[in-house]
Amino acid sequence: MSNTTISGLPLTRRGVLTAVTAAAAAHTVLRPPPASAARTRNVYDVIVVGAGFAGVTAARALRRKGLQVLILEARNRIGGRTWTTTFEGEQVEMGGVWVDPMQTHVWQEIEHQGVGLVADPAADRTLFPTTTDFGYFSLEEAFGRQGELLTRFCERAPELFPDPTNPLARVDLLRRVDPQTIRDRLNALRLTDLDEKWLTGATGGLGGGSDRGAYTQFLHWWALCNYNADQYYGINTYRPASGMADLAQGILTEAAADLRLNSPVRSITDNGREVTVRTKTGTTYTASSVVVAVPVNVWKTIEFGPALSPQRRRATSETFGVPTAQKLWLRLQTSLGNTYVHTPDGYPVDTLVPIKQLADSQLMVGFSGDQRLDVNNVAQVERAVRLVVPDARVLAVKGQNWGTDPYARGGWSFRRPGQLTGLLNAIQLPQGRISFATSDIASGWSGYVEGAMESGLRAAEQVTRYAIR
Ligand SMILES: Cc1cc2nc3c(=O)[nH]c(=O)nc-3n(C[C@H](O)[C@H](O)[C@H](O)COP(=O)(O)OP(=O)(O)OC[C@H]3O[C@@H](n4cnc5c(N)ncnc54)[C@H](O)[C@@H]3O)c2cc1C
Structure with missing residues (x-):
């Protein structure tokens, strides 16, 4: 795992808990303009x-x-x-949350404001698809194999996005690739069923399903992460405390x-x-x-x-x-432990991330691209989670459907x-x-x-x- 330094403090990606920052830059509040006649x-x-x-x-x-x-x-x-609120007495985010040192504006803002950072707990195992169902895999096995698949999926990224902040630098080459969906690229790779399940778990849901999202969008994100699986996985680690x-x-x-x-x-x-x-x-x-x-x-x-x-x-x-994007917080009685869950295309809940162990239950955050799932309905969410974890008992949920939010109309x-x-x-x-x-x-x-x-x-x-x- 790579290390990062902020203001001299070493940070380990996916560390357990890291409070940051060094002395915040002086915070200058601009003087409000006088109430001129024009403004009134x-x-x-x-x-x-x-x-x-x-x-x-x-x-x-x-x-x-x-x-x-x-x-x-x-x-x-x-x-x-982005929307900070509470669920089961805990501060939670219903929208954007994770930040990374590679994201320079937001990272400088965090340093400027002197905001502390928290690293979400590292998963210690994964629940990923098998040929017939789902099974537990070690992190090395799951992310190692999925990382190899992603690297193959994105093998043209260095050529197509040599300068990721100038995404049209090779527009001449991109014109042929940009019409492709993620599904087109998956099909071209002629994957085994299992490899395809593992790849759609990491790519399809991000774009609102493999048939909606552009292959070039995923390549662009990959390029921003230095064409590197470890850095790509690392971007969803830190959040402002x-x-x-x-x-x-x-x-x-x-x-x-x-x-x-x-x-x-x-x-x-x-x-x-x-x-x-x-x-x-x-x-x-x-x-x-x-x-x-x-x-x-x-x-x-x-x-x-x-x-x-x-x-x-x-x-x-x-x-x-993404018009189907939903985010949901769950309190689960069945303790999965620090298990990271990925499902392939077609499942109502596509990712579950462990956030906190409570005395008798645990908090997880998940994502769904299925507008038929009411992410505020405990029974419906429990049914959806049981497709992956058959004995799951969902005690409480809080979700946000960004697709039906009139001021977002998408995630x-x-x-x-x-x-x-x-x-x-x-x-x-x-x-x-x-x-x-x-x-x-x-x-x-x-x-x-x-x-x-x-x-x-x-x-x-x-x-x-x-x-x-
Ligand atoms: C579920 C989810 C998870 C995400 N996870 C991450 C993450 O981990 N890390 C990350 O960096 N990003 C993440 N993102 C993306 C990130 O949140 C967004 O890219 C970013 O917040 C968008 O900011 P914006 O200012 O462009 O738009 P918005 O945040 O949508 O702001 C637009 C504003 O315009 C207002 N508005 C809309 N219509 C009108 C109107 N008619 N009149 C007046 N005001 C109006 C809205 O109410 C809103 O306040 C996530 C997003 C979602 C939905």
């Missing part, structure tokens, strides 16, 4: 729509340029597809931008001189420019004037965020075939005075908080030229 008339330099990581990152960057910024957020909380909401709040506090919660935006109109934003409750705001920091899947729910470009319309109708981003070569460049560009920020359209870690921060910084840069008076 709802006039700003920039309006940011959406207070997920992309939105708060953009807002802080704009405030650092001395601009007056308003954030309009539909929900009654910030954080978007105080929660993702706290990390987002730290950015927001520093930005000291105006924030209106419970303010879903209905329309955004750019007349070439200024942009008017109207909320669903009818309040109108104007600004020199706007950063739209909502998920790609949500673009279609907002009226844009002029209309969105054809590429953006295609992106939002095809979806970027993490996983591009579909053709979207990298056909759409990404075009949808990263501004449209008049409107720029777009979301992890879904990041050049690097799209599908991660890191990508949200990358895109927020880009959008802030794009709109600045309109906002400087």
Whole structure:
């Protein structure tokens, strides 16, 4: 296992518990702008729509340029597809949670805020498919064999993604590969039944099923992990101890931008001189420019004037965020111990990760891409888990269906075939005075908080030229 050093502290991937950080950088809260006459008339330099990581990152960057910024957020909380809450008395995350030193923006933010990190407990065995059922395997056996399969699955990644933060560097080669789904690649490998089960367990669910996700998206993530199975497995290890909401709040506090919660935006109109934003409750705001920091899947729910470009319309109708993504927390009476569970395509629960042993039970977190499964129904979840662990007894569940969430309409981003070569460049560009920020359209870690921060910084840069008076 590889070691990483943060501010001089050695961290071992998948260590038991690691509190980090060295002295936090001085935390400068930007002075809130005075309540000018313009602001009391709802006039700003920039309006940011959406207070997920992309939105708060953009807002802080704009405030650092001395601009007056308003954030309009539909929900009654910030954080978007990250959401820190509680389950059975424990702090849990219903969305994005794990961070890694390879993800430089989010990692620097953690150091900057002086946030402690926790490493989730290392699994000590796996429950993986066998030819007929499921069986226990040692970590070495399971991840060693699956790592070899993944390496074979991704063997063209160095050639296709030589510079992972510039994913179109070899667009000439990618044009032929980008139309392929994960299923296409699996079929081309002519795997044994068992190898295919082990590979779909690691790839298919991430993209909303092997038939939905683009093969190039998986290759891109693999490239970001240095084309290395150990680093790929390691990215889901560390989480901020105080929660993702706290990390987002730290950015927001520093930005000291105006924030209106419970303010879903209905329309955004750019007349070439200024942009008017109207909320669903009818309040109108104007600004020199706007950063739209909502998920790609949500673009279609907002009226844009002029209309969105054809590429953006295609992106939002095809979806970027996985529309079937669900996350669930379980308290299980049957103690599996620290067992990591993977199921092949077609199972209602595709991954179970051990999080904490309690006195008489254990906490696990799982993922599902099956919209027929009600992840808040104990009996249904128990039936789903029993397909893998026949004597499982589920005592309590708490789940989040990101696909039916009106302000997400999907989970993490996983591009579909053709979207990298056909759409990404075009949808990263501004449209008049409107720029777009979301992890879904990041050049690097799209599908991660890191990508949200990358895109927020880009959008802030794009709109600045309109906002400087
Ligand atoms: C289950 C799950 C697990 C994940 N695991 C990880 C992980 O371990 N590590 C990791 O790095 N990433 C993970 N991700 C991905 C990560 O959470 C996202 O990529 C990232 O949070 C997206 O940030 P964003 O700002 O682009 O979008 P969002 O977080 O979706 O923010 C968009 C904001 O816009 C608001 N909004 C939407 N519509 C409107 C409107 N009309 N008006 C006003 N506001 C609106 C939303 O309410 C939201 O607050 C996971 C995601 C999910 C769903």
